Amino acid sequence: MNYKKFFSDELISLKSQGLYRKFRAINRNKTSFPKATERFEGNEREVEVWCSNDYLNLSQHPEVTKTSVQVINELGTGSGGTRNISGTSTYHVDLEQLLADLHRKEAALLFPSAYTANQSTLWTLCKNLEGVEVFSDELNHASLIQGIKNANVECHVFRHNDTEHLEELLKTANANTPKIIVFESLYSMEGLRSPLQKIIELAKRYDALTYLDEVHSVGLYGPEGRGITAEKGLEEDIDIINGTLSKSFGQMGGYVAANSDIIDYIRSFAPGFIFTSSMNPSIAAASITSIKIAMQSEHLRDNIRHNSDRIRSGLRDLEIPFLENDSHIIPIHLYDPRLCKGAANLLIEKHGIYIQPVFHPTVPKGDERFRVTITPRHEASDIDHFLNALDDVWKSMDLKRAEPTQAEKKAVSRIY
Template structure:
């Protein structure tokens, strides 16, 4: 095989489809988010960030920064090992207690990322539970898909948020086999919630375990930001909750929270947990501080609600196609990868607005979009400027306008 040609042809093909990704170098200003500096082609320019997952801006919070620095000075930078071999500090143990309590579970386990937490936990459950069948929402995140697929077990994919379809699929499987329902509480590309209560009730009816990814809800919804399962008062009915430390909590890493037996089981059998170095203790300590701040920051959550309502109402007035929801994630539909990139370039070149175009495989082909994430740090003037920039770019490129498009993809083509 001509390996050189293979790799080069694959990349050429990706580029010709408009699907090649370029990373912008964005250096966020710690004191003035959403202001940032972009470095490109040897130059620097001022930009404003409209697509950060640092939802509460806690990565730049002075108390969180101080905690991180203090612990680096106390213990050093790296953890020095896997959790089993010298890599468990008291900060790791305290963080796991804090996360368990956040979700009202007996125990929790931290991973290098929520991606590995999903992939590794699901893989382990699927491999170990003999005869298991998985029921997975079609829009589930790549990390969950990877965990399930790699385990090579029967997986039934139900239409997005379609409880009727899930029930139909559950009915086709044998009553005696173990079952696992896998879903997200707030879908990352739609900003839409799942019908959690109904799914939990089906899980009970069919004696299925439930695995819930709360990556985009922790810190933002529920009492003290404890997530959507908490908000809907069904945390106790979810067997395993997954979350991240890298979005609303502004750090890095992921976790699962569950009963002490499930956590001990995953701790003991999941290669993605066992065979990797643990997080830097400073990250664990900063995460505890960030969670503490997030819990008492109802005013930040309220600001997000106000800001996202402002944007949605502006988009409605301008007839910019967007998906209506009530969350902090606002998808603006462009529906063509090249147009989406071109619009993103115009937004940053002409208006200093940085928003990354989102395309396949993150969303299905033909469903390319901007995914606006609003933070408490965006001010009303920023929002006005953003809307005016969108309006001008839409005019310049003659992009399609309409009322809010409640468009949810009916078919997902994933490459995984």
């Protein structure tokens, strides 16, 4: 086989569809965020970031960075191994306890990322629960899908947030087999919540385990930022909660929280936990500081809510179509990768606004969009600048102002 030709042909095809991704090298300035410095064609230019998942900006909080540096100075950088072999520091143990408390669960287990946590936990459950049938929301994140797919078990995909469809599928399942319902509390690309209560009722009726990804909700919703499950008072009814340290908490790593037997089982059997080095102790320590700050930061959550509403109101006034929701994620659909890329280029080149176009495979082909997120460091003047820049780009490119028709929305094929 001509391997070189295979890879280069695939890339040519990707480029011809307008789906080739380019990364922008952006250094987010600690003192002046959302300002950042982009290295561009050998030079530097100042940009303003409008797509960060460092939602509360805790990665740059002075107490968090101080903890990180302190622990590096005390313990060094790397962890020294897997959790089994010299990679468990007091910081890892204390962080797991804090995460368990955060979700009102008996225990928690750290992974290098929420991606690995999802993939490895679901794979382990699916491989070992004999005859298991999985029920998975069609917009579930790739990490959830990979965990299920790799285990090669029976998986029923239910229409996004459609509990009637979920129940239809549950009815067809063998009453005696184990079942897992896999879903998210807040969908990352749409910013829409799931019908938690209803899904829990179905799980109870059909004796299914519930596996919930709270990656985009933890830190931002519920009392002390304990997530949407906590906001609804449903912690006891969700069997396994997955979360990340890399978004609201501004660090890196992921985890699952559940009862102590489930966690001990995953700890003992999940390859993605057992066979990989643990996170650096400084990251675990900084996560502890960060979570404690997040728990006390209702004012930051209020700020995000207020400013997200302000952006939505501005978009409505400008008649720039976006997906209505009540979350911190504001999707502006362009339904075309080239338009999306063109608008993103114009925004950065003319206005210094950095917003990454979102393409396949993150979203289905034809459903390309911007995913706007704001942090407490964005000021009112930044919002005005952002809205004016969007307005100008919409004018320059003659982009659609009105909502897409139902037919246009339906034309978007769901690949998951």
